[in-house]
Amino acid sequence: MIHDPIRAGLASGWKVTDASKLERDLALEADVAIIGTGAGGGVTAEILAAAGLDVVLIEEGPLKSSSDFRMVEAEAYPQLYQESAARKTLDKAITILQGRAVGGSTTVNWTSSFRTSEVTLGYWRERFGLGEFTASALAPWFERMERRLAIAPWTVPANENNELLRRGGAKLGIATAAIRRNVSGCANLGYCGMGCPTNAKQSMLVTTIPAALERGARLVCLARAERLRLSRGRAEGLECRALDARGVHPTGRRVTVRARHYVVAAGGIGSPALLLRSGAPDPYRVLGFRTFLHPTVISAAVMPGPVRGYAGAPQTVYSDHFLERGPIDGPVGFKLEAAPLHPVLFGMTLQGFGARHAGLMKSFRDSQVLLALLRDGFHPDSPGGNVGLRDDGSPVLAYPLTPYLWDGVRRALLAMAEIQFAAGAREVVPVHERAAPYGSWPAAKAGIAALPLEPLLTRVVSAHVMGGCGMADAPQRGVVDADGRHFHIENLSVHDGSVFPTSLGVNPQLSIYALVARNATALAGALARKPVTQGA
Amino acid sequence: MVSRRQFIKFGVAGGLLLAAAGVARAQKGYRAATGSDGLEVLTEGDGEVLAAVAPAILAGTGAAGASLAAIVGSIDRAVAGLPPHLQAEVRQLLALLASWPGRRLLAGVSAAWPQASPAEVAAFLERWRFSRWALFQQAYHALHELVLAAWYARPDNWPAIGYPGPPALG
Numbered sequence: 001m002i003h004d005p006i007r008a009g010l011a012s013g014w015k016v017t018d019a020s021k022l023e024r025d026l027a028l029e030a031d032v033a034i035i036g037t038g039a040g041g042g043v044t045a046e047i048l049a050a051a052g053l054d055v056v057l058i059e060e061g062p063l064k065s066s067s068d069f070r071m072v073e074a075e076a077y078p079q080l081y082q083e084s085a086a087r088k089t090l091d092k093a094i095t096i097l098q099g100r101a102v103g104g105s106t107t108v109n110w111t112s113s114f115r116t117s118e119v120t121l122g123y124w125r126e127r128f129g130l131g132e133f134t135a136s137a138l139a140p141w142f143e144r145m146e147r148r149l150a151i152a153p154w155t156v157p158a159n160e161n162n163e164l165l166r167r168g169g170a171k172l173g174i175a176t177a178a179i180r181r182n183v184s185g186c187a188n189l190g191y192c193g194m195g196c197p198t199n200a201k202q203s204m205l206v207t208t209i210p211a212a213l214e215r216g217a218r219l220v221c222l223a224r225a226e227r228l229r230l231s232r233g234r235a236e237g238l239e240c241r242a243l244d245a246r247g248v249h250p251t252g253r254r255v256t257v258r259a260r261h262y263v264v265a266a267g268g269i270g271s272p273a274l275l276l277r278s279g280a281p282d283p284y285r286v287l288g289f290r291t292f293l294h295p296t297v298i299s300a301a302v303m304p305g306p307v308r309g310y311a312g313a314p315q316t317v318y319s320d321h322f323l324e325r326g327p328i329d330g331p332v333g334f335k336l337e338a339a340p341l342h343p344v345l346f347g348m349t350l351q352g353f354g355a356r357h358a359g360l361m362k363s364f365r366d367s368q369v370l371l372a373l374l375r376d377g378f379h380p381d382s383p384g385g386n387v388g389l390r391d392d393g394s395p396v397l398a399y400p401l402t403p404y405l406w407d408g409v410r411r412a413l414l415a416m417a418e419i420q421f422a423a424g425a426r427e428v429v430p431v432h433e434r435a436a437p438y439g440s441w442p443a444a445k446a447g448i449a450a451l452p453l454e455p456l457l458t459r460v461v462s463a464h465v466m467g468g469c470g471m472a473d474a475p476q477r478g479v480v481d482a483d484g485r486h487f488h489i490e491n492l493s494v495h496d497g498s499v500f501p502t503s504l505g506v507n508p509q510l511s512i513y514a515l516v517a518r519n520a521t522a523l524a525g526a527l528a529r530k531p532v533t534q535g536a
Numbered sequence: 537m538v539s540r541r542q543f544i545k546f547g548v549a550g551g552l553l554l555a556a557a558g559v560a561r562a563q564k565g566y567r568a569a570t571g572s573d574g575l576e577v578l579t580e581g582d583g584e585v586l587a588a589v590a591p592a593i594l595a596g597t598g599a600a601g602a603s604l605a606a607i608v609g610s611i612d613r614a615v616a617g618l619p620p621h622l623q624a625e626v627r628q629l630l631a632l633l634a635s636w637p638g639r640r641l642l643a644g645v646s647a648a649w650p651q652a653s654p655a656e657v658a659a660f661l662e663r664w665r666f667s668r669w670a671l672f673q674q675a676y677h678a679l680h681e682l683v684l685a686a687w688y689a690r691p692d693n694w695p696a697i698g699y700p701g702p703p704a705l706g
Contacts (some may be wrong), residue, residue, distance in 0.1 A: 246616075361697045
């Protein structure tokens with residue numbers, strides 16, 4: 001039996017409330033209310049609690065832990081993902097994978113850990129006035145979080161799914177490198193996306209959040225932050241709705257939190273949505289805009305032998321060859337990575353139906369999958385999307401796939417097919433409704449060149465939502481300042497990936513950890529210096 | 537920048553679909569809170585549509601008989617776990633297809649769903665898949681995802697694709 005640190009903590013008396021079970025409304029007071037328990041909320045909670053502040057964490061999803069993580073897609077997606085992993089953009093052209101559970105996306109991500117690149121930071125300094133963001137100024141924060149989360153090179157041999165990227169790249173002179181991972185004692189199972197069953201992944205669920213709870217922080221899960229009450233440039237309270245055990249319908253019970261300070265860490269769609277629902281001042285119409293996704297296209301290949309893409313660490317090899325070929329504000333570049341294969345996600349993602357789809361599925365064991373993540377947000381023709389609200393208050397992202405991005409999509413589909421054939425693929429299947437399996441690189445080259453690249457024909461996905469509450473040196477260009485403080489609401493900060501002014505060009509978790517460690521440390525200092533005033 | 541226009545375009549199209557589906561629901565005496573036939577959120581009519589669509593989507597998998605019948609229940613449970621706005625969309629789509637005008641005029645399927653041939657259903661799916669109207673493409677993708685997710689979620693269907701299932705933990 002694997003030790004479950006969450007169940008042990010609960011038994012030891014952690015102050016955790018499952019709001020689905022509330023029989024009456026709950027009113028809490030705290031120094032700081034943190035909305036969201038992912039990469040941003042988790043790091044913030046640990047640092048503020050360590051500074052002696054009284055912290056309440058609000059999480060929309062459930063508290064699930066290793067005992068619940070049975071490596072079964074049909075259980076994991078509804079429990080641990082926003083909208084059962086069926087969240088989509090407004091036009092339904094992009095499927096968005098985001099976590100929704102204690103630990104947020106860190107509970108379900110694939111552990112890929114990269115520092116923010118210097119070229120991205122340079123762009124932020126130049127275009128958004130973020131002069132403090134140099135690689136050397138941020139290095140101590142990266143080092144701190146790398147130590148905290150055991151981020152280190154992965155020395156176990158890559159699984160075949162990743163190894164094929166390395167091998168195909170090497171044949172073509174396309175450099176690849178190893179991905180660092182936030183794991184400790186990883187058993188190399190390959191099910192990171194369904195919650196780590198052995199607690200090896202150093203997600204927020206097993207690191208910062210338990211540390212905060214040990215120090216007396218309170219956690220309320222299955223509670224959706226509905227709105228902040230704002231008055232005269234201050235947040236006066238947070239209103240939440242309790243959700244049923246499935247996290248679908250409100251139960252009618254309400255949770256309210258009054259705090260000296262509020263930290264919004266609900267992610268790249270949730271954070272702007274909460275501020276929109278709250279009627280946050282937005283005189284320059286920047287809130288919810290410039291939301292980026294790393295729009296991602298997919299190429300499946302059938303190899304001559306077993307790949308077993310479901311087994312082994314899911315992402316261990318990457319290539320930045322196509323990011324580094326041109327200037328950051330030139331034609332869009334893309335990062336190449338492999339993707340784990342599991343039957344539900346693979347079956348839903350592959351194009352077509354009937355005998356042709358079934359035929360592709362019969363090669364499941366021998367299939368290899370490459371992803372190309374487009375680096376959006378660095379060009380006038382890549383302005384990103386914008387978050388709006390449905391009538392019921394739920395958020396929806398409109399994200400236009402512009403000709404600038406489609407140009408990158410075609411180059412990416414070509415690059416992936418060439419690498420897969422170089423690695424020995426028998427067939428390559430770009431995931432596109434009009435793409436047939438191609439039996440050779442010349443056939444793929446001609447076929448991909450002729451594909452109509454349009455929404456809903458080309459499969460586009462995203463697991464990285466960034467922006468929407470961008471940081472900048474002035475309120476004309478951003479929602480928060482370089483420390484994550486809201487420009488118009490004095491006791492409100494945003495601590496998550498929504499503050500990035502562009503996409504990153506790397507998987508975002510480590511960039512969020514480091515930036516938030518920096519900003520939470522500053523916030524802890526600011527709050528500790530002030531005398532505690534009685535309630536707002 | 538983006539575009540209020542995009543919101544409005546989908547708003548209008550979605551509104552038409554909703555209006556049509558609303559009519560369909562009214563005709564069928566739809567009850568919002570409860571399903572039928574042991575279903576939690578879907579209606580009997582919804583189930584008939586899915587029972588006709590699933591064999592076309594799953595042709596080639598060997599799907600038949602009991603495993604096919606179980607699909608409708610699996611989809612119902614999956615839909616019940618979706619957020620309310622998505623549940624509403626799925627139910628509106630299925631109600632539209634279950635209605636006479638939806639089936640005949642939009643899907644172009646002449647026989648009632650239980651009598652529709654897999655070839656006729658496949659032809660309808662193919663038309664929507666490549667429709668020039670985004671709304672029909674979106675609807676195709678919804679059916680594609682619901683049926684295939686339900687099918688490949690079932691351990692019974694893993695051996696045929698060579699998936700051994702999750703490893704045992706020591």
